[in-house]
Amino acid sequence: MATDVTDDTKGEDDVTDNTHPPTGGSARLNTSVAHNARVWNYWIGGKDNYEVDQQVGEHVATMFPVIREVARADRDFLGRAVTHLAAERGVRQFLDVGTGLPTVDNTHEIAQRVSPDSRIVYVDNDPIVLVHARTLLTSTPEGVTDYIDADVHDPAAIVERAAGTLDLGQPVAVMLLGILNFVLDTDKAREIVRELVAAVPSGSFLVLTHPTFDAEYGGEGNIPAMEFWNENAVPPITARSHAEIASFLDGLELVEPGLVSCSRWRPEDGSAAVVPQLGAVAVKP
Template identity: 75%
Template sequence: MEESHTPPRGSTRPDTSVAHNARVWNHWVGGKDNYEVDQQVGDQVASIMPVIRDIARADREFLGRAVTYLAGERGVRQFLDVGTGLPTADNTHEIAQRIAPGSRIVYVDNDPIVLMHARTLLAGTRDGAIDYIEADVHDPDAILDRAAQTLDFDRPVVVMMLGILNFVLDTEKARGTVRRIMDAVPSGSFLVLTHPTYDAEAGGEDQIPAMEFWNENATPPITARSAEDIAAFLEGLNPVEPGLVSCSRWRARAGSVPVAPQYGAVAVKP
């Protein structure tokens, strides 16, 4: 197995005075890689928006279904996971390499603590490759430059942007990031996306007060968007059925599945 460890820049000492998204998310999904400040803010957000833990779980389960579909049914062997967050169970490389041991995965995050945990906890197959790079979603050129050390951009790549574009507050800049990265990958590549919404039909009414509290007490700042604005990230791509839907219902098992106010989609570059 090739395993590259692109060195992080700057301090790797966590700031435990302010809640951080990766650690709060870890708290919501039942992880242990968080601090008291993360738990306090996370619990307060959950009191404003009680379904937040369900959203976190639904987002993670969507990841599992999407990677299984793309590695299994579509045969893609390269994954660029932008904004990976702290490792939990069934991470991208574990699912992909379980299906195809030679799969190559690059994890991207701008938090050196996240990458330190990833290097410590994530081990891949002998035949595959994993890299962990420190880069910011606001700087897609840096992501592409470093990812090219592990991924072959002449072959299809799954670009995963789960719960990350909501941290790019300017919608046009967020669209620009998606376009820049998708322009760099070939036909047959995929975009996998989740994004919180304030749409009432998706149960998102509580997103705005919850995010207002978050932005006053945690980092980085976040925003929700409408289905129309989220769909615009897929411009020029062909959505895979069932299109842009609540991530909890994207190719979920038959039966009654609660709607999560977090849209999800998988789309292919023609």
């Protein structure tokens, strides 16, 4: 049975004055085709998904059993990276591009737990995420959250609209978690990263995760799984090599331990298994 996508949206009383209403057009949901945001939600144990998402998600998981561990590792990486930046690097502004569906411990919740005055802008152009955007638009009285409906392929629009909430003269953490894999042209993906990083000052950070097909990370199974995905779900996706993913970080200084399996980036559990999803945090000199 399909999940009612309106069940979990929060009422007006849950939204502080320090939020901006979602911008963009009306959400139009297509529940006849599996969609990444909903399938990812299914893999991490969420309920904002439909039968078609569950079916495709189960089939991919049968082909590539580690995918659920990848989804959880990516989410855990977000928590560790945001905590590190807010607590140890003093970052107070976050531009989260490719937000996905709200779940436990979203970026603003993690950052504002460390520093209540943190300002967060979420960016996505997925209709179902827009439906749930109000859940993201909660904030401490001292901080601000905003959501803009924009496409990663249009970084200029993202920067222009984010500037309404963020002070782009001060450091910003640009977060691209599991989003560049939907930009199929690698040169275009590099251009997007360069444009976003160019818009923020020295001392800003890039936070990145991306699936890999490299065998040393157990990524060979990504190839047939993504072929199935591209035939049966949207949007199309690609994996890349470590070298290709590293090229997105050119000109930046990697924070230790560098570009690694995201499960191995400053893990709380040193025995965490390697997953074929690379992660890195880098600072703009």
